[in-house]
Amino acid sequence: MTLHQDRKIWGWGLSTYCVPPPLLDVARAFLSARLGRELPPPRPVPTLDALTMPPPVRAIPSELADLATTDRFARALHTYGKSFRDVVRALDGDFSCAPDWVAFPKSEADLVRILALADREHVAVIPFGGGSSVVGGITADAETRASYSAVLSLDLGHLNQLLEVDRASRCVRVQAGTYGPALEQQLRPHGYTLRHYPQSFEFSTVGGWIATRAGGHFATLYTHIDDLLQSLRMVTPQGIVETRRLPGNGAGPEPNRLLLGSEGALGVISEAWLRVQDLPRFRASCTVRFPSFAAGAAACQRLSQSGLYPANARLIERDEALFMGAGDGETHILVLGFESALESQKDKLHSALSLCTALGGQPGRPKVRDEDHADPAASDEAAEQWKQSFVRAPYLRDELCRLGLCCETFETCTTWANFPRLDAAVRAAAQAVLDAECGGGVLTCRFTHLYPDGPAPYYTVIGLPQPGQQLAVWDAVKAAVSQALIDCGATITHHHAVGKDHRRFYERQVGPLALQMVLGAKRAVDPLGIMNPGTLVPALCSPKEKT
Ligand SMILES: Cc1cc2nc3c(=O)[nH]c(=O)nc-3n(C[C@H](O)[C@H](O)[C@H](O)COP(=O)(O)OP(=O)(O)OC[C@H]3O[C@@H](n4cnc5c(N)ncnc54)[C@H](O)[C@@H]3O)c2cc1C
Structure with a gap:
């Protein structure tokens, strides 16, 4: 009856996986310094x-x-x-x-x-x-x-099966317990992909994505599961709720929107119809280096409003890029990528690079791969290193916890107009705690998603507390930065969900009446x-x- 015998009970992933020792050595040396x-x-x-x-x-x-x-x-x-x-x-x-x-x-x-x-x-x-x-x-x-x-x-x-394929509408019916890799494996013979890749893809499920309103790693356009969900079935203590399969719907408040992000508090999602896509065959990518994070942010703002819609546009602060083995520690990097099932992305990449260059970016060597069905995205070396460390990062984080470090992330979303103020407030709040409790620490930022009206900044905090103080220090950092996020008008979460940890800030974010509406649904x-x-x-x- 029991599943997952190969999983680790104290952290991420498989119990058999070992972080390569050289990688751990580099991380230790970097953090000690x-x-x-x-x-x-x-x-x-x-x-x-x-x-x-x-x-x-x-x-x-x-x-x-x-x-x-x-x-x-x-x-x-x-x-x-x-x-x-x-x-x-x-x-x-x-x-x-x-x-x-x-x-x-x-x-x-x-x-x-x-x-x-x-x-x-x-x-x-x-x-x-x-x-x-x-x-x-x-x-x-x-x-x-x-x-x-x-x-x-x-x-x-x-509950891990692909149940039905509607080719005319390019939608599939899937059971909620299907993990990311199993879903893609079942879609591939049909020539489809959901194209939803949260960093936790390997160990998270369709139902979990819907219940938490997960965000995939594509930076623009359809990346939130919200946009990929057509309808769902939810078993509740009062019976089954099923939403209709509708490409669009103007009838009152949208039922899917009420159930998306319900985090198991309303019922159990048993299955869903999802909008899938043709497998991409054309790809173009490049890494762009910026002298300052602000210059990179300005390029991201322009890109997000350009109508180019890059599949990948992650702006990574220099310390984080260095730590992940994808940068030189001097410059901030933008990992930029385009992909399509239909046509070459060379011209789009060229337009995006011109835009970045005009704002002080220095592009590396572009990689263009057309008609390549089987291979993963072609990319330059820095982008490839970044991708590998993206997948290994959760295992590395576990090992850093074992070293007594305080090592965690938080994320948000705000308007372009508000980003500088928010960023300054968050950094000040986190740094004050790190200075007081750890005698300093590392705080880095990257943009995970871009919208025409604002970025989704994602922060990583690392400090070395006194022995036995790991949780107390993180709790203090988290309380301070959460307060700053809410005070500055940003969201308590862009894609990590509310859970129990964010609940009191979510209540402040939505206000008492909206909270009563959600409670009414419950x-x-x-x-x-x-x-x-x-x-x-x-x-x-x-x-x-x-x-
Ligand atoms: C290393 C790492 C990287 C991550 N990267 C991302 C990322 O890139 N993007 C992102 O959005 N999130 C990310 N997350 C957060 C997490 O993976 C997401 O919230 C994910 O959607 C949870 O899916 P799950 O199947 O693991 O759900 P669980 O963790 O099992 O559950 C999450 C919540 O959903 C509820 N739930 C789960 N299944 C159902 C169901 N069938 N019906 C009703 N409620 C249900 C649970 O009760 C719980 O409240 C990351 C987490 C880690 C550890």
């Missing part, structure tokens, strides 16, 4: 037997015996997402918030059965896709454990509040009301 201190040796990783994990509060009811387990590995794997906080708590061996049961439904009928029992017996249900949440979305907090008769993690991993489909309590919106039950 930048932080002005030797880094401590890595702490040991926790073993399953040694974890602090309470026994399940109750035995599994007989009706669920064929679907659920109390297996220790399964409970450990479903305890945490993949944020820095999650990794540090896992390294501490603290699995006190493990779910009591983990269920592996095999059909939508199983989902209906599980939610009926959970509603009747007041069991908290936490939908689990790939478990890559970085906002506490799949972790039961102490209040949830105290308020419900048990906590059940609902793993959609068996009360309509989940009146007893069993669905992912405390995630996105406040829990409907408190410990006093425990039945």
